[in-house]
Amino acid sequence: MASYKKKSVLLINPWIYDFAAYDLWIKPLGLLYLASLFRKNGYHVHFIDCLNVCHPQLKSDAGVKLVKRSIKGHGNFPKQRIPKPHSLREIKRNYNRYGITPDIFVNELKSLVTPDLILVTSVMTYWYPGVFEVIRITKQTFPDIPIVLGGIYATLCPEHALQSGADITVAGAGEKHIPLLLHDFLGDDPVYVPDPDDLDSMPYPALDLLPLKDQFPILTSRGCPYNCTYCASQLLTDRFKQRDPAKVVDEIDFWHKHFGISQFSIYDDALLVNPEEMVIPMLTEIIRRKLTCQFHCPNGLHIFQITQKLSKLMHMAGFATIRFGFESSNPMTQLSSGGKVNNDQLQAAVRHLTDAGYKSEDIGIYLLCGLPGQEAAEVRDSIRYVQSHGARPIIAEYSPIPGTALWESAEKGSCFDLRGEPLFHNNSLLPCRSEKLTPEMYEDLKMMARGH
Ligand code: SF4
CATH class of the missing domain: 3.40.50.280 (Cobalamin-binding domain)
Structure with a gap:
């Protein structure tokens, strides 16, 4: 043989x-x-x-x-x-x-x-x-x-x-x-190739290979229908796709039952988009199956999708870590960067989330710091705005990304050779720093965001 x-x-x-x-x-x-x-x-x-x-x-x-x-x-x-x-x-x-x-x-x-x-x-x-x-x-x-x-x-x-x-x-x-x-x-022909239009044609990821099974990531979608000037989402995925919410819950159930996982992270770019077709049925099913899990969403969720109903479902389903992409309270910056959110939407969302049982410190609001040409005063105002509306500001240092709409301004506004050396994309360098937003000012802003 x-x-x-x-x-x-x-x-x-x-x-x-x-x-x-x-x-x-x-x-x-x-x-x-x-x-x-x-x-x-x-x-x-x-x-x-x-x-x-x-x-x-x-x-x-x-x-x-x-x-x-x-x-x-x-x-x-x-x-x-x-x-x-x-x-x-x-x-x-x-x-x-x-x-x-x-x-x-x-x-x-x-x-x-x-x-x-x-x-x-x-x-x-x-x-x-x-x-x-x-x-x-x-x-x-x-x-x-x-x-x-x-x-x-x-x-x-x-x-x-x-x-x-x-x-x-x-x-x-x-x-x-x-x-x-x-x-x-x-030297082989494929036996199985997933349907590019159907995320559910992918087998479950091989999470059993992870050496530390303390939490598992769950994917509900790929990409994002928006196109913010600083974001790479559109460059990394062909188009926005979502899974069948029932199949997402089947997967959570599978890892929970067979691997004892109760902590899940969701890094989707657009988890809350099309809520009636996706996240609302998903949360309703998690609650119906009484899955005692916690979910963590460290990537910025879309604030404008937050309603009273969605807030309650998120809280009941165990969404413990929630972070939202707000970026700035300056209406000009909001509009010029893609128009994904405005100040009224932030206020309404924080109200709904608080009513649903989230505390101020649970509601993390990302604010971009170090955008090309940005002044420290804009970040300071944004921190104050978020704090005054009962949420927690989290500073997200801007990292220039080649191919995005903001790349050219970033290159022009940076004292580093962004094109020649990707090490200079590092957000902790504040690559687009200027005399109006220096590393020292940034340290003060971080302290302010922490409530000091
Ligand atoms: S920043 Fe958020 S809303 Fe904007 S394109 Fe990226 S993922 Fe989408």
């Missing part, structure tokens, strides 16, 4: 290299959807999570700062201080590698049977040094195995990503590349 060896694919979630990083329910959901699709096509999959906060070897590794985690599934990453890249040498802050150590990563690689294909994901454009390092080390262990780089950085900075050392970079949603990857790199 001829022996048959199943081919295998290795998926890697790389390190974060940055001045600061916090695990606010971050999981590599896109990569784990791909893992699931490879399984469905008959492959073994292996997963190395460089952001694994619970790797057993971390305890014995000198120089690693161990971390505390919240029972809600967020917390610090372990970190090791590393030298700053040359272009950041003037910045007077420590630079770190977040996640496991390189030794642990190499051991993980060496413990594997040689895979047939390696996929590496990427997130923020300015985290690319961690991606490059992962690819460099992986190439040393598996020099003959093709490496495919995808994810957000690879989509937004395709030319820069050519320097990554990967054999090929792919843009946008990973699943659309499955036929090419199978054909060109594995």
Whole structure:
């Protein structure tokens, strides 16, 4: 009888290299959807999570700062201080590698049977040094195995990503590349390809591969129907799509029953859009099934969709962390950036949410800080506005994103070479700082937003 060896694919979630990083329910959901699709096509999959906060070897590794985690599934990453890249040498802050150590990563690689294909994901454009390092080390262990780089950085900075050392970079949603990857790199024809118009044709993501199963991410939609000038949503997805709400609840029920998960994060760009067809039936079904779960929405929800009915359902269904994208109380900024919200809508939403049982500190309102040409006074006024209407302002530092409508102004208004060096997209640098919004003013604004 001829022996048959199943081919295998290795998926890697790389390190974060940055001045600061916090695990606010971050999981590599896109990569784990791909893992699931490879399984469905008959492959073994292996997963190395460089952001694994619970790797057993971390305890014995000198120089690693161990971390505390919240029972809600967020917390610090372990970190090791590393030298700053040359272009950041003037910045007077420590630079770190977040996640496991390189030794642990190499051991993980060496413990594997040689895979047939390696996929590496990427997130923020300015985290690319961690991606490059992962690819460099992986190439040393598996020099003959093709490496495919995808994810957000690879989509937004395709030319820069050519320097990554990967054999090929792919843009946008990973699943659309499955036929090419199978054909060109594995010599196979796909057995299963999801319908690009139907998000529910995707198998559940392979969340069982996560080393720490403290919370699971749930996706209800892709993309956003709006097109704000500072946002990458339209660049990352072909068009706005939503799942069947009953199937979303089936999935939550599945992870709850089979893996005991009660904390879920939702990173959708537009969870509340088309509420009567999507989120209202979803919440009603969660309540009907008596799913005792908590949901965390750290990405900005749409304020203007908040009604009395929706607020009550969110509260009853266990939506514990709610954050909204407001960005500014200045009507000119609201209009010129896309017109997704106005001040009256914020006031009405806070009233409905408070009536439903949310406290002021529960209602997080994002305010953008450091937009090209923005003055500190605008951010200060916005903080005061949000506080005076009974919600909690949260400063979100602006990060310039190539390809967005605001990119050109950002490039013109920045003292950094944004085009030549993605490290300068880092929001913690305040890339579009000016004498009207200096890093010192920004520190004062952060204190003010915290109520000091
Ligand atoms: S509404 Fe939010 S997700 Fe949609 S384009 Fe604007 S900022 Fe992006």
